[in-house]
Amino acid sequence: MSKEITGRTENYSEWYNDLVLKSGLADYSAVRGCMVIKPYGFTLWENMRDVLDKKFKETGHVNAYFPLFVPKSLFEAEEKNAEGFAKECAVVTHYRLKNNPDEPGKLMVDPEAKLEEELVVRPTSEAIIWNTYKKWIQSYRDLPILVNQWANVVRWEMRTRLFLRTAEFLWQEGHTAHATKQEAIEETIQMINVYADFAENYMALPVIKGVKSESERFAGAENTYTIEAMMQDGKALQSGTSHFLGQNFAKAFDVTFKNKENEEEYVWATSWGVSTRLIGALIMAHADDDGLILPPRIAPHQVVIIPFLSKNEEETKKMIETSINLKNELNKMGIRAMVDSDETKRPGFKFAEYELKGVPLRVVIGPRDLANGNVEIARRDTKEKSTISIENLPEKIEQLLENIQQNMFDKAKTFRDSNITKVDDFETFQKLLDEKPGFILAHWDGTAETEEKIKELTKATIRCIPLDNPQEEGKCILTGKPSKERVLFARAY
RNA sequence: CGGGAUGUAGUUCAGUCCGGUUAGAAUGCCUGGUUUGGGACCAGGAGGUCGUUGGUUCGAAUCCAGCCAUCCCGACCA
Secondary structure (H helix, E strand, O other): OOOOOOOOOOOHHHHHHHHHHHOOOEEEOOOOOOEEEOHHHHHHHHHHHHHHHHHHHHOOOEEOOOOOEEEHHHHOOOHHHHHHHHOOOOEEEEOOEEEOOOOOOOEEEOHHHEEEEEEEEOOOOHHHHHHHHHHHOOEHHHOOEEEEEEEEEEOOOOOOEOOOEOOEEEEEEEEEEEOOHHHHHHHHHHHHHHHHHHHHHOOOOOEEEEEOOHHHOOOOOOEEEEEEEEOOOOOEEEEEEEEEEEOHHHHHOOOEEEOOOOOEEEOEEEEEEEEOHHHHHHHHHHOEOOEOOOOOOOOOOOEEEEEOOOOOHHHHHHHHHHHHHHHHHHHHOOOOEEEOOOOOOOHHHHHHHHHHHOOOEEEEEOHHHHHHOEEEEEEOOOOOEEEEEOOOHHHHHHHHHHHHHHHHHHHHHHHHHOOEEEOOOHHHHHHHHHHOOOEEEEEOOOOHHHHHHHHHHHOOEEEEEEOOOOEEEEEOOOOOOEEEEEEEEEOEO
16 A cells, blocks of 8 residues: 555556565665665575575686776777777776865865876776786696676666666676687586576576677677576566687787697687676566565575464464464574564555565464464465465475475466567568567578668567577578578567 | 656655745654554654755745756667
8 A cells, every 4th residue: 555566567667666666675876877775685686696606616616806997908908898888988087086166165076186097997897807817827727717706897878777777786797718719618608507597496587598699799709698588578688698708808918828738829718797687687577566576595585474463462472482483493494584573563564565575475373373273374476375284384385485486487487488489571570579579589691780670670689599499491581581590589678 | 868757754746837924735754542364543743955056036846047866768788
């Protein structure tokens, strides 16, 4: 009642904003395009981060930290990369403020304190990292270098949206250096697989793995792998990328090593990243008009236990006790459970509040339940309520959480799959994008010109060329030229 | 960056067109009481640099200009 959420069908954008703000994930800030990630949102990010970090370490990576600032001369060294990001770089030009003599109490940039060389606020860290790697690498024995960093980056976007596109955002960026091309390519593929595994098994977000077309490729990369997810409005969201950088950065930063044959060679590189944008994906893939629906594996709270308070003090005490015992048992099993015994809020209010926050499972313990040895359980994903015996409750809850996790994935996958259509003529292609938004598999002649033209006509872009794509003869949807496989088209965030 | 809209109490908004006492409502908040199986009720109370800076005026939330922020559409975006 107090927190009205705009309906999904009414206005999808407003629905999204309402959810982010009212569920307590994030807030706007006084800085253009920058948001505050609130504790609830940050806990969610921490959970995602912890899972990913573990996976990175399991695959041999270590964390490090590189500077926020990149001297302009370093930044521009890899030309394509620099050019790709140039338009959205924040630049530090001065290092001091001073009192404004014309306006007492106000500060001004001290013109005397101009930097000799401007510092670019990193939009990504390849430049500063490869400049560093040059010092670290002399021999094949120094390779591979498998480093990741958790950091913030800044991209001065014209139009921002909470989590999906903000001027500053949090992410991780892996930067690896290898002795052979083969090894670097394997690394690139390994990491896109790590991302896909994370998206599907933790975020319950089905993704399509693929390769970017040349025009959608990361600036400075030889090849970009991507995972693409479908949102509930049928649009695609690029959810993670892994780049094979070839020797581009090694050449730009003169990073060479002596191989076993005592020959000087350029180092092979990869980089890969996912960001807080994933939280946007989570919302748009799963949430409904009542609020967020978070997958149990990363939800800040997996279970909320709400004791009903009774006039009978003794009874109330007992319900709270039972609640806390259950919480402790769940915690012991590694389940993130909380008790809300706040007397000042009524149960109905709490129900609505935790539904808004997307807590996967709600356990209600009231006098009636207590007397019968039952509790009421409500799952967020299906909104089903059931009364179950208190016997073996923790085990049942554990099972239910797994069930919810799986159900969320299945539901999202069914939705996605039913919104992927094979199309063979351009008229249908155009019509479908407007009438039934989703992904379209269509033939493409492989040229950037055709891709550009299709984008102009339909606003749809090639999201990726799926991996393990079935090969089939066909004709380009636009030009009719021969094509050997279908590629994935969609309108995208 | 272009077009449109908005900015008044924690929140949502009225008041602005047509300047004039002490700026209102709902909700939220605080206190007390009654309540409690799906967003409770009664009584009392606190809470506002009207986004910001400047201008016009005897007088500005109201008119004008700049700036800041947000939303929507577009352009742009690995």
